[in-house]
Amino acid sequence: MPHVVPHIKAAGGLLLSDEVQTGFGRVGSHYWGCDMQGYKPDIVTMAKQMGNGFPVAAVACSKEVASSLNKLTFSTYGGNPLSMAAGREVIRVIDDEGMQANSEKCGNMLKTGLLDLKSQYKEVGDVRGHGLMLGLEVVKDRDAKEPNPELFADMFEKTKDYGLLLGKGGRFGTTFRIQPPMCITEKDVEYSLDVFERSLKESL
Secondary structure (H helix, E strand, O other): OOOOHHHHHHOOOOOEEEOOOOOOOOOOOOOOHHHHHOOOOOEEEEEHHHOOOOOOEEEEEOHHHHHOOOOOOOOOOOOOHHHHHHHHHHHHHHHHOOHHHHHHHHHHHHHHHHHHHHHHOOOEEEEEEEOOEEEEEEEEEOOOOEEOHHHHHHHHHHHHHOOOOOEEEOOOOOEEEEOOOOOOOHHHHHHHHHHHHHHHHHHO
């Protein structure tokens, strides 16, 4: 991003940072994903985590962008007082209870454990991410990064049966998307790593 931003600015473009998943400290080391990437956006979109399940979203923008919005727009739920109160309270809890620091601590613990699995099993092609936004890629051949949809599907069902709910993504749908709640504990991390290994062993 630091290399791309000057080109965008030179062309007169605007930078929008979608922080719906990366915002509010989930990446651990920084409160916003754009801070971690080292650039200042003109517009930031945010949602999901700021409501902790309650429907709320927001847009923040620079003074320059805001000053161009001279026409008022309305929506059915825009500025809903209940949503605003819920969102404000969630942000207080994130800050007061150290959820960003917890994301970094438990995220590092989780990533270290997943990298240990990678060192033991050739079927783990890659482990990547920051804080509590991690991915584990399942492959047939680690060098060629050939995806392994059959093994992934078996593991996906087994992790679910063990009570660990995960997402899936990646270009071929063979990457586990690991985004636990920011209040996850070290005990939760240990259990999750145990489930990953058991599910992998049982699927081979």
